[in-house]
């Protein structure tokens with residue numbers, strides 16, 4: 001969201017329109033928030049959390065688009081395929097939205113969680129947690145570039161570190177409540193936990 005403020009604005013506009021500004025999105029609202037799901041899909045595609053898969057004692061290889069791909073690299077090969085995803089390095093949730101504003105049939109969850117008998121058993125929990133986190137954060141927070149003491153935005157180039165999982169290197173950013181109402185909503189959540 002720090003790097004793609006337009007995505008944040010469009011996502012917040014969808015939430016404000018469908019949910020309003022005085023309550024939080026709930027799972028029942030998911031079908032009415034296609035752009036939020038598109039953000040989730042693009043999150044799984046853009047910088048896959050498990051890009052190389054988890055090594056197993058035995059691995060199987062695959063053919064993708066006519067090319068032989070060692071098993072672990074399949075996710076990355078698909079998610080960065082320029083023929084499938086134009087400008088694949090850009091975070092563009094719109095690629096999963098059709099002309100009618102609905103989600104397309106392409107869902108990176110179909111490869112980001114692996115395939116076959118060793119497919120991620122946590123994929124449904126992961127999908128629900130990601131949706132809840134993304135929807136709640138976008139509903140309540142503004143995320144933007146941090147500013148230095150003179151008020152100038154601190155730009156940065158995102159870096160990712162790969163181990164068993166892939167994650168962003170710490171980066172400067174500013175996170176604030178979208179409004180007093182949103183701040184109270186988060187407090188309500190905190191006391192309910």
Ligand code: HEM
Nearest residue numbers: 049050053054112113114115118119120121122123125126
């Ligand atoms: C965004 C979140 C997640 C992603 C992208 C992800 C992705 C993956 C991938 C790609 C694999 C390897 C599948 C293969 O080798 O074919 C895997 C395996 C696995 N995942 Fe996840 N995972 C996520 C969250 C979770 C969660 C929340 C749990 C547990 C609640 C979980 C539990 C496991 C386990 C136990 C395996 C090993 C399965 C096996 O080897 O049989 N994962 N995951």
